Amino acid sequence: MVAALAAAESGARVLLVEKTDIPGGNTALTTSLVVAGSRYQRDEGIEDDPEAFIADITRRNGGQASPGLVKLMAQQGAPVLEWLADRTGIEFTVAQGASGHSQRRAHGCGGGWAFVRELISTVTKHPNIEIRWSTPVRSLILDSSGAAIGIQTEKGVITAGKVILATGGFGANKDMVAHYIPKADGIPYRGHPGVEGDSVRMGLEAGGVVANMDSFLPYPTYFRPLQLPMPQPLIHNGAILVGENGGRFVDETRYPSGPGATMLDMPGKCAYEIFDARIRQEVASELAPVIARQAFVTGSSSDELAAKLGIDPKGLSQSIEEYNAAASGGTDQFGRTPQALLSAPFYGAQVWVSLYNTQGGLRVNENGQALKADGTTIPNLYAGGDASEGISGPGATGYLPGNGTLTAIVLGKVAGEHAARSLQD
Template identity: 35%
Template sequence: MSVVRFETPDYEVEAPVLVVGAGAAGLVAALAARAKGAEIVVLERDPLPRGSTALSAGLIPAAGTRWQTAAGAQDSPELFAADILAKAENEPDPAAVKRLAALSGPVIEWLADAHGLDFSLVDDFRYPGHSAYRMHGLPSRSGEELVDRLRQAAEAADVAILTGAHVTALFATPDRRVTGVEIARPDGSRERIGCGALILACNGYGGNKELVAQHIPQMRDALYFGHPGNQGDAVLWGEALGARTRHLGGHQGHGSVAHPHGILITWATIMEGGVQVNAEGRRFADESQGYSEAAAGVIAQPDAIAFTIFDARIAGIARQFEDFRQAEAQGAVIEAADATTLAERLGLPADALAHTLDEVERLKAQGGTDTFGRSFSGVKPLVPPYRAVRVTGALFHTQGGLVVDDDARVVGEDGGPLPNMFAAGGAACGVSGSKASGYLSGNGLLSAVAWGYAAGGAAADDAASR
């Protein structure tokens, strides 16, 4: 169990800036600190940096970028901030939203220019809640590529990454200044590393069933699709040091994980005109609201199973994502020439499924809105042959966490910053509010790269001032 010890031991080695976690948040923080000349040590519990970043689609939302300009996409940080607040019903801190939206474009342009990450804009569909094309990704559209490229950039910048280094304790003075950490090695040995500044980039608590049951009881039995190491260490350490937390019930779910294959199916399958049905062959929600809130709806269906139905055109759009290509290769994507054959292959009532699809196409033709509130105006029809994937809902990662200021410094219950602790990514309170429905696509990686960038720069300045 991770703990805080109010003592100052002898340290075997010391680092001006110490980062816990080598996902996108930790690696971007390390690169930002290194750009200011700071010596960095990144601690990663796994044999290779992966984290929740590797499980994502690797898409970072950003506003006002050169890729948007080239594509003719009209956007601005102000519009992006408005979209974030609208999706989360104005629950997030407006100052935090403004800060992240303003940082988003400069950070990915810096990653491209300084570290060679070849981003491009997803410009053939929009995710729910975004009023402009603003998702930026690497060629494979995979989180694995993103974390690998960030790791390579960190190594090229002479950032020390210690793998197999599980942080089990923080050491702090009575005034809440962290002086170092204890790490456990795979062979059972332990080491103590001192620090000038500490950046927590070890995500949230999605892998901790007790904390999930406490803060997100509706997801306590859901499939967890995040990294098992996300045990809530940052929140627990922060609380022990008197840090403020907010929106601990906030989380990102996903209503389209191929089952039993365990592969994420892009929500483009829905946004481009697809639908979801249950085992009765009937729709059960407005799918266009978003994939995060869809998770609970799918889990509520018989056996927690639904079927995402789309067509060959949509499959062509989805195929830009590595996950979807893997799903096809593993046989998760079912093909059928017509609705009757599709029902047979999915084990669904043929009459009910045919009626459902007919009704959807009628609404599309008329530009109508269904009883769930989904508008089909301007949505392209599904054209046989059909495609379908058997899916379940899942918890991806938590969005609540430690409250931070504009420099990603952790804020105490008294309103002032802790002396030398920073947080980024899932360790910090995100901008999704207290519910799954507040999650705007990409909020997780937005918090990772933007807060990571802010934390790295401020921690380097902090360490240099000592």
């Protein structure tokens, strides 16, 4: 939808074809958009800039993502967010937690669905945009030179001067997950059901190449019995994760990819999330659904909690003692800097790692144009968001919160504008 709006504002006539009758894809399931140097940050006195953002992204992905794309996302994220706010009337606020970033960058507006709802309203009203819901695209139509000139849908052929693929990743396609991310095979998928790798399939058929296909978001605190995620602020307010032996195994603040990637190699791909009354109070609103469904247990001591969870009490007691010792000043053995002591009564839940979205896809340049193996572009074809290679690099550890939606809005706008300009040349 971002690409459609950008292209339409640049003078193009746009047909937006949506596979399902459930709009928004995985964007509707997100909590915020993460950008650096926005007017909303400045209003709150937050000093931030694209260079600091680039450093954070690169630190997390180990420098293994396209430097050009990382730079583009960091530099254009705030301008694109402000453009969307101006066009849709959305008022963003900056969330309190840094969520793995060096600054507070998460911009919320009441949840992903609230953002998508306003975006749909704006796109629907634009005179240059037509939307067709429940219209799956089966393949691209290419001319004799290999240029994209349209799409084949279940309802017929549609010709086009440019085609932008924005169908998300492939998390809902079990065969593709098993092939590209064997470690994630069989873990619960929590994303949009229509995200089945259509862009990757069509792009490959058109001569494109893929990158970072084993990259994904392994969400580490999913309560599998009730299909309920434990809220992210628990970790950032001081919760810890332990294994069956009661021992910690990671710096939990490298959330979600750090703990999630480690848990993929643990027995049952699960761990135990431990927190106390202070943390429960501080995240009471986010924890409300979990409390209502009784997803965790309580212990007046760490031994009692360990007994109820079925984990080693000595190990848990030692983990809490070591964590509290570090809270008195300094960092713990995993590099985490605790901000407060953990004290009884304690709360805990068994949690499983789950698949929220994939982060690899078609290789693209800084215009969002799909690339061939030799680095040349596939004429008229673009890709964005989780349909593209993204900025998380390979594997399960490079994801920084916000990477997916950042590539969706920035590559959407860039690709839409470039496609519209190209039609006018």
